[in-house]
Amino acid sequence: MQQYGLSAKDLSVYYGPKQAVKNVSLDFANKQVTALIGPSGCGKSTFLRSLNRMNDLIDGAKVTGEIWIGEENINHPKTDVVSLRQRIGMVWQRPNPFHKSIYENIAFGPRYHGVKNKKQLDEIVEQSLRKAALWEETKDRLHKSGLSLSGGQQQRLCIARSIAVKPSIILMDEPASALDPVSTAKIEELITELKQEYCIIIVTHNMHQAARISEKTAFFLMGDLIEYDETDKMFTDPEKKETSDYISGRFG
Numbered sequence: 001m002q003q004y005g006l007s008a009k010d011l012s013v014y015y016g017p018k019q020a021v022k023n024v025s026l027d028f029a030n031k032q033v034t035a036l037i038g039p040s041g042c043g044k045s046t047f048l049r050s051l052n053r054m055n056d057l058i059d060g061a062k063v064t065g066e067i068w069i070g071e072e073n074i075n076h077p078k079t080d081v082v083s084l085r086q087r088i089g090m091v092w093q094r095p096n097p098f099h100k101s102i103y104e105n106i107a108f109g110p111r112y113h114g115v116k117n118k119k120q121l122d123e124i125v126e127q128s129l130r131k132a133a134l135w136e137e138t139k140d141r142l143h144k145s146g147l148s149l150s151g152g153q154q155q156r157l158c159i160a161r162s163i164a165v166k167p168s169i170i171l172m173d174e175p176a177s178a179l180d181p182v183s184t185a186k187i188e189e190l191i192t193e194l195k196q197e198y199c200i201i202i203v204t205h206n207m208h209q210a211a212r213i214s215e216k217t218a219f220f221l222m223g224d225l226i227e228y229d230e231t232d233k234m235f236t237d238p239e240k241k242e243t244s245d246y247i248s249g250r251f252g
């Protein structure tokens, strides 16, 4: 198996003339969680969105540099972004289930990508909900609306939806910040389970969360990657003063 799920090389992102991410190179290991931290506006979400080409959808945004998955640079105009977003899933800050049943929320992606057989779809729905620790709570109400679930359950449904199309990488942009502490704990537990199979890259404002769930942490400041290291080292003995100041709450 390849060591890295994804590698960014010299990645820059511009919104018009403004450079929001500056020549960032980062390797993301398989079967690990990497946390992206830094003060508001430092470019974490912009960087994350670039990794599955979501910035292509923003008028005036330009991304330069390379993003490697194995032998393929996916930041190339010829990349099929639909199949790319199947390989790299995304979970947003606010749960955003489709206005469809729980079952259809999960079945939609695989069906779109060609799975037509009902039995196969049933299996994918069950497996995805099990992996997202939501099966027991939903197995008797699969045909109820996804919006009838609580916020925390909706976020697990969104995670199940991204798993259903068999990605190898999952991007998460503050996936628990809109949730209560109990739901947050469940999402963190789930992330810890999922990393046994996926390369997970998560933006978080919560230092404790980064320390609890990630193996590696990258600290961003004003579009620059300041430091990247083992999470334990970053939180106990960072190399850079800026990292230390941010982690100890002196700014941000």
Ligand SMILES: Nc1ncnc2c1ncn2[C@@H]1O[C@H](COP(=O)(O)OP(=O)(O)OP(=O)(O)O)[C@@H](O)[C@H]1O
Residues within 6 Å of the ligand: 015, 020, 038, 039, 040, 041, 042, 043, 044, 045, 046, 047, 058
């Ligand atoms: N669609 C956009 N158009 C123009 N500028 C943008 C856009 N999105 C973000 N920016 C700018 O790019 C910079 C980085 O923003 P980004 O949202 O990536 O930061 P962040 O670190 O994720 O912040 P937060 O933690 O507040 O979400 C900011 O100056 C922001 O104003």
